[in-house]
Amino acid sequence: xxxxxxxxxxxxxxxxxxxxxxxxxxxxxxxxxxxxxxxxxxxxxxxxxxxxxxxxxxxxxxxxxxxxxxxxxxxxxxxxxxxxxxxxxxxxxxxxxxxxxxxxxxxxxxxxxxxxxxxxxxxxxxxxxxxxxxxxxxxxxxxxxxxxxxxxxxxxxxxxxxxxxxxxxxxxxxxxxxxxxxxxxxxxxxxxxxxxxxxxxxxxxxxxxxxxxxxxxxxxxxxxxxxxxxxxxxxxxxxxxxxxxxxxxxxxxxxxxxxxxxxxxxxxxxxxxxxxxxxxxxxxxxxxxxxxxxxx
Numbered sequence: 001x002x003x004x005x006x007x008x009x010x011x012x013x014x015x016x017x018x019x020x021x022x023x024x025x026x027x028x029x030x031x032x033x034x035x036x037x038x039x040x041x042x043x044x045x046x047x048x049x050x051x052x053x054x055x056x057x058x059x060x061x062x063x064x065x066x067x068x069x070x071x072x073x074x075x076x077x078x079x080x081x082x083x084x085x086x087x088x089x090x091x092x093x094x095x096x097x098x099x100x101x102x103x104x105x106x107x108x109x110x111x112x113x114x115x116x117x118x119x120x121x122x123x124x125x126x127x128x129x130x131x132x133x134x135x136x137x138x139x140x141x142x143x144x145x146x147x148x149x150x151x152x153x154x155x156x157x158x159x160x161x162x163x164x165x166x167x168x169x170x171x172x173x174x175x176x177x178x179x180x181x182x183x184x185x186x187x188x189x190x191x192x193x194x195x196x197x198x199x200x201x202x203x204x205x206x207x208x209x210x211x212x213x214x215x216x217x218x219x220x221x222x223x224x225x226x227x228x229x230x231x232x233x234x235x236x237x238x239x240x241x242x243x244x245x246x247x248x249x250x251x252x253x254x255x256x257x258x259x260x261x262x263x264x265x266x267x268x269x270x271x272x273x274x275x276x277x278x279x280x281x282x283x284x285x286x287x288x289x290x291x292x293x294x295x296x
Contacts, residue, residue: 012291013071014045017272019280020077020090020202020227020255022262023061024139026051027147029260031139036064036072038258039267046277047267048075048092052143053105053112055096062290072290073277077202079108079180080188085208087185087201090227090253093284094197101195104183109143111181116144122176123149123169127158146170147262162262185214186221193222196286200225200253205237212244219248224283229254229270251279 022028023035030038032049039047047070049061058074065072074096078089094101116134123129129152137151138144150165159165169176183191192199201218204210204226228241245252254270257263281289
């Protein structure tokens with residue numbers, strides 16, 4: 001079924017639109033309110049906070065967006081794995097109290113902690129790194145992950161920045177890596193749809209490019225869109241994705257994947273067309289955008 005025509009009524013939100021930003025509730029370096037302020041400074045009118053496997057930052061981000069006359073789109077980046085490949089599912093406007101989705105994200109976060117501890121134990125055999133060092137780099141309630149280990153390595157003076165950490169010690173080839181639990185992408189899509197949300201695959205033509213066959217299975221399961229305009233997607237990959245999106249009438253998004261100091265990405269470096277956001281809003285039923293006071 002085709003989404004409702006977004007041109008049939010005026011939008012309640014303003015652009016530019018960035019639908020992929022992270023705070024320190026997962027692996028970003030700034031609290032949700034600071035992320036919103038940074039986005040506002042870059043001239044954005046609508047943003048989504050999409051922390052990994054958590055909605056903990058929604059309240060603070062929504063309040064900060066309202067103060068600045070911006071629209072806030074509730075979101076999350078749900079972890080999944082297709083064999084050895086990480087597949088991240090951007091989920092928008094889902095019900096944050098849905099029991100099935102809650103249980104799955106709790107399982108993912110719990111396993112991340114155990115996995116992080118195992119990685120630190122492995123690294124500690126060769127470098128002066130302790131679990132306490134990682135905890136010092138992790139904000140209360142945050143989803144602990146490899147970026148926090150990278151920050152601990154930086155604080156210890158073992159590496160210079162996150163890039164060096166991920167290209168070196170934290171790269172699987174170094175032997176310290178440990179796998180973590182995540183559902184398969186088909187299950188992830190079904191969970192998001194079951195919670196009334198709108199699933200969009202994050203940067204599917206980057207370093208771990210998805211296969212055509214996998215994408216088509218996900219489309220059959222209810223995949224709504226593809227994040228095409230993203231710095232990690234190759235030019236060839238973007239062209240391939242646009243063909244699939246056109247063929248299947250998928251939503252197309254563009255985003256920054258902002259992480260604060262954790263990555264060089266800048267809010268608004270890629271943006272989403274207003275008509276595409278309207279399709280997300282029309283399709284989502286689990287939660288609602290938080291519009292600025294003037295638009296109510």
